[in-house]
Amino acid sequence: MAAFREHVTVSGLLGVGYGVTAHIAYGFSPIESTLAGFLTAFGGMLPDLDSQTSRPVKELFGILGAVGPLLVLGEVLQTLHLPPTREAAALTFIALYLGIRFGGSWLIGHVAVHRGMFHSIPATIIAGQIAFLAHCDSSIGTQWLIAIGIMVGFLSHLILDEVYSVEWTGVRLRLKKSAGSAMKFVGDNPTANIVTYGLLVTLGYGVAGNIIANQQSPRSVETEPVELHQTAEFPDDLDGTVIR
Incomplete structure (x- = not known):
């Protein structure tokens, strides 16, 4: 299992790369990109809440x-x-x-419980869902930016734990007891599994509702400016005609 320092280092580097990419490649503002990078780094520490x-x-x-x-x-x-x-x-x-x-x-x-459902794929998605809904007053693009950043950091923690569960002994590989305990979909506790998937479905419903509401929100219609004050042009053959 990777130490806390390794998780902070890896997720921090990912956060820097994620924030820079969001700004340069996708045109997000410096504030949005910096926040996304910070939350990516923070997401890499979240699974250790059960430490x-x-x-x-x-x-x-x-x-x-x-x-x-x-x-x-x-x-x-x-x-x-x-x-x-x-x-x-x-x-x-x-x-x-x-x-x-x-x-x-x-x-x-x-x-x-350490290495319980906090270390799982559903927990990764739940972290992204919470981040998505927490920024419901932002644009849909910013919501996805933040949610994906959290999930990238969270997933980096799980991957690093699995990498450290493989032990090299010369040219031979040996799996530790912790192998497979991070990248999982279900745990050993049925109650924890039910709560996790119940939360996943509930938050998923909220995310879907937020996306639909954004799609159905009225959009501003761009109109061309109209010149209201124009000079009237009259025909030349109106000489002597009285206009009432």
């Missing part, structure tokens, strides 16, 4: 606690009918940070 060691969990939930409230702060203020003041925003941000940083880490530590 039994304290360092990855603390670092991951520290980042989640800081980034998560920024993404949903506006929606939370509207949902709770709070005034759009600086004080209300600060109080809501602090509450969200504490809930994610400490409440989330406590919950994951009690219900998650």
